[in-house]
Amino acid sequence: QVQLQESGPGLVKPEETLSLTCTVSGGSITTGKFYWSWIRQPPGKGLEWIGYISNTGTTFSNPSLNSRLTISLDTSNNQFSLNLTSVTAADTAVYYCARTLTPEESFDIWGQGTVFTVSS
Amino acid sequence: DIQMTQSPLSLSASVGDRVTITCRAGKNIGKFLTWYQQKPGKAPKLLISTAATLHSGVPSRFSGSGSGTDFTLTISTLQPEDFAIYYCQQSYDIPFTFGPGTKVDIK
Numbered sequence: 001q002v003q004l005q006e007s008g009p010g011l012v013k014p015e016e017t018l019s020l021t022c023t024v025s026g027g028s029i030t031t032g033k034f035y036w037s038w039i040r041q042p043p044g045k046g047l048e049w050i051g052y053i054s055n056t057g058t059t060f061s062n063p064s065l066n067s068r069l070t071i072s073l074d075t076s077n078n079q080f081s082l083n084l085t086s087v088t089a090a091d092t093a094v095y096y097c098a099r100t101l102t103p104e105e106s107f108d109i110w111g112q113g114t115v116f117t118v119s120s
Numbered sequence: 121d122i123q124m125t126q127s128p129l130s131l132s133a134s135v136g137d138r139v140t141i142t143c144r145a146g147k148n149i150g151k152f153l154t155w156y157q158q159k160p161g162k163a164p165k166l167l168i169s170t171a172a173t174l175h176s177g178v179p180s181r182f183s184g185s186g187s188g189t190d191f192t193l194t195i196s197t198l199q200p201e202d203f204a205i206y207y208c209q210q211s212y213d214i215p216f217t218f219g220p221g222t223k224v225d226i227k
Contacts, residue, residue, distance in 0.1 A: 024158060032162070045218050046207065046218055046219070046221050047164065047207060047209070047214055047218040048218070049209075049216040049217065054146055060214055061215075062214075062215040063215060064215070072167070096164075100162075104152070104154070104169045104170050104173075104211060105152070105154075105210075105211030106154040106166055106169040106170075106175075106211065107154075107156075107164070107166060107209075108166045108175065109166060110163035110165075111163065112162075112163060113163050
């Protein structure tokens with residue numbers, strides 16, 4: 001079955017760039033009617049959708065993060081990635097990657113999540 | 121952004137109880153509404169999509185209803201493993217937004 005696994009640094013200094021990768025196993029990232037999402041959850045708080053990328057590389061982002069965010073696809077390694085520039089303490093959260101069903105746009109398979117902290 | 125609200129934000133219930141959680145959208149979202157369950161330290165789990173479609177493998181004691189702006193998640197007979205936080209999410213418009221969550225704990 002399809003599984004997702006996030007990887008990346010656990011700690012980044014303010015104003016630096018967060019780079020996370022989601023590795024998809026058990027299925028190809030380019031087949032099927034799926035998009036691939038990033039979602040985050042600050043400590044003790046609710047969920048925030050960051051953005052997603054289609055299996056052809058089209059991206060859609062949360063406007064609140066638009067200017068700082070890049071989501072990309074690496075089909076050769078069956079991965080997709082998130083780059084978030086100029087991070088602040090407000091970006092501290094658990095970051096999840098998730099498979100997104102279309103057209104209902106529901107997140108049916110999630111990674112386990114990776115904790116990311118912004119601190120000097 | 122479409123604002124999502126939930127009520128109650130927390131509730132205490134006993135095993136065997138019938139539990140109902142309400143989600144309200146800030147505008148008409150049709151049936152573009154999904155429910156998730158999240159347990160401590162775990163990723164959310166998809167329960168119901170398009171307001172009322174039970175996801176594969178989800179027990180039939182979970183059901184969803186509603187359309188437009190008002191939606192309901194019902195757990196017909198609460199089981200010990202159902203104590204968790206429940207979130208609704210709209211997928212009518214980008215950015216997709218979640219409700220604040222409803223915590224269901226043991227009475």
